[in-house]
Amino acid sequence: MNLKKIILSLIFTVTLISCGAYSFTGGNTGDAETIQIDFFPNQAPLVEPVLTQRFTNDLQDLFTRQTNLTLTSANGDLHFSGEITGYRVTPMSGTSAQTAAQNRITVTINVRFANKLEERDDFEKSFSFYSDFDANSQLTGSVLENALDEIVERITQDVFNASVAKW
Numbered sequence: 001m002n003l004k005k006i007i008l009s010l011i012f013t014v015t016l017i018s019c020g021a022y023s024f025t026g027g028n029t030g031d032a033e034t035i036q037i038d039f040f041p042n043q044a045p046l047v048e049p050v051l052t053q054r055f056t057n058d059l060q061d062l063f064t065r066q067t068n069l070t071l072t073s074a075n076g077d078l079h080f081s082g083e084i085t086g087y088r089v090t091p092m093s094g095t096s097a098q099t100a101a102q103n104r105i106t107v108t109i110n111v112r113f114a115n116k117l118e119e120r121d122d123f124e125k126s127f128s129f130y131s132d133f134d135a136n137s138q139l140t141g142s143v144l145e146n147a148l149d150e151i152v153e154r155i156t157q158d159v160f161n162a163s164v165a166k167w
Contacts, residue, residue: 029068029078035078036072037080038080044084044085045087046088050148051084051107051148054148062160077116078113081111083110084108085126086109087105088106089106102135104132105133107129108127111127111162123162127155129155129158131147133146
């Protein structure tokens with residue numbers, strides 16, 4: 001009976017320890033301990049004032065929540081910089097009266113990623129996503145908030161996946 005308990009305890013311990021190396025978020029930060037995420041200025045022809053702060057904060061929040069990295073303002077092991085290069089609203093689908101039934105807001109962000117510990121992981125890449133909304137709605141208030149929530153969440157997740165999840 002004691003032998004069964006010892007064997008089960010060993011199996012349980014080995015299983016628990018082996019699962020410790022796996023990250024449920026899919027992020028692999030290697031030996032990196034710090035992350036620097038610079039402010040992403042809006043250089044798009046059409047500027048949405050809240051977008052720069054929102055994107056920068058959401059990207060910082062994502063990395064601090066899903067990794068064990070410490071956010072720093074300089075000399076991070078992982079470094080993100082870039083700019084918002086596109087913000088546009090376009091009509092998407094028409095009605096029989098030849099008016100727009102839906103509009104689409106699209107945001108494009110250029111991201112430069114530098115990994116001081118693994119330079120082969122460095123990249124510069126554009127990330128873009130969109131959200132559709134009813135053409136009869138004004139792009140203000142909750143309509144704008146919901147669209148930006150969807151867009152920023154998707155782009156920040158794509159940046160995370162491209163940099164530390166290697167997807």
